[in-house]
Amino acid sequence: MRRSFVCFFAIAVLAGLGSTQPAFAQEETTPPVELDDLPRSVEREIEQAEREIERAQRAAERAADRAERHMDGRNDRVIVNIGDNSSLPAGEYADAVIAVLGSASSAGEVGEAVVAIGGNASATGPVGEGVVALFGNVYVDSEVGEDVVAVFGNVQLGPNAVVNGETVSVGGAITRDPASKVHGGQQQIAFGKHFGDLKWLKAWFEQCLLYGRPLAFDQSVAWAWWLAAGFLGLYVLLAVMFDGALQRCVTTLEERPGESVIATILSVLLSPILIIVMLITIIGAALVPFLALGMFCAALFGKAVVLATLGRRITRFTGIGAFGHLAVATLIGGLIVLLLYTVPVLGFIVSNIVGALGFGVVIYTLLLAQRARSAAAAPAVQTVAASSAAPSAIPPDATIASTAVAGDGSTVPPPSAAPENLSNIELNSQPRAGFWIRMGALALDALIVGILVKWVDPSDELFLVALAGYGALMWKLKGTTVGGIVCNLRVVRTDGRDIEWETAIVRALGCFLSLIPAGLGFIWMVFDNNRQTWHDKIAGTVVVRVPRNTPLV
The missing domain is CATH 1.10.287 (Helix Hairpins)
Structure with missing residues (x-):
């Protein structure tokens, strides 16, 4: 009532x-x-x-x-199923009928919409708003309040269909019974005769994407196999044409697996940031297309590196000379990866790991090559270090003059050279600082910066930025921080050069990357032979223990 x-x-x-x-007005005679x-x-x-x-x-x-x-105290009803079909029987009501990776059908009354993602949508009862299918077909034989849409599927309207909105098919066809009514018009969006109704893409969605894999043993996705075979041929061709560069990258991955993984993580995280920074600058925006092209080429070459590394795990045991070429190893590694691509879920995981790891290895190899060139460009520093280490370079009088006699007649050893007088090479030869002493110095620095930031900005929103800026400034000016002076620590470059502004800023920014994955970048020094954190490896620095009494100014 x-x-x-x-x-x-x-x-x-x-x-x-x-x-x-x-x-x-009805009384007028007009x-x-x-x-x-x-x-x-x-x-x-x-x-x-x-x-x-x-x-x-x-x-x-x-x-x-x-x-x-x-x-009446009855709540709204929504029928939702993931990986299964959703249906509403005749004579019942629901606000929505939704199916993900399944079909959605309604014979009753739906207040809002019938939606199917990865399946077909059918409505033989009234629908208040719309009927939508993604990668599926739509059948309507009732009144629909608004639109009927099929993306990569067909639309069929029965004799009792009344669509008050639009009827749209993207990549499919629309078939109507002569008695059906469409008040809002219809649109059939095709992609040309070569694409047809995109059955090939729908088949890949159903056979591969829904299972989390790039490939599947099904005739409907044969085109995907041909595409994968074409890329494998490209990787083998790269191994033939650039075997020297490929060999250097493979050597990097085999000899430095841990560093390669770190370089991969950093490359994946920093690449979008670099592109965004370049886009907001006028000059850098013009270079973004070239950077994107370079990254694409590095990713392609990197995949060949990973495939060759995987294939060499097999070819080196054969003892056949022809199998020693990297092209053969790339082909064998590619075949193994293609088989892994067919495994549900694991296929996409392997695909992403291969692509990311290859890109990171190429970037890391380029950084190592640049570091080697920088070290070769500084022969003067090495000459000074060699002369200071030679015994003949020390005048005889220096030893006599540096030896003093105490009041009790005992000799006093000569004082150690002041830390600020040590060369970079000599500092680099000092013992590496451990985890706890470095964390103690960091805690002292954080306390100092925290007090200053609290005095300037009570919200503490600028704490991390201020701490990074403080570190970069102190590393450039003194090679250490206040906490480092208290704990007798010094930051030095591994190639013997002085710390420049670029090195200090890159190391400060690298600290954020070490902090993001739950501080794993800092903990990495515990397992690293050179006691380097992630930001140390990025900037090419180490933290060493130096003699006491390092002056602040």
């Missing part, structure tokens, strides 16, 4: 709003205008207005029904 009253009241209000004349005498444009506007009134009436009915269900 309440529902009938609410519906009657809503329809009466809408009818009153749709009237364009007051009640007393004859009514026949519909046939109106222009066609006016007729269309009248028809559109009538459809809008009907749609509003249906919306009012749905609102009244929902209000009645709330008054």
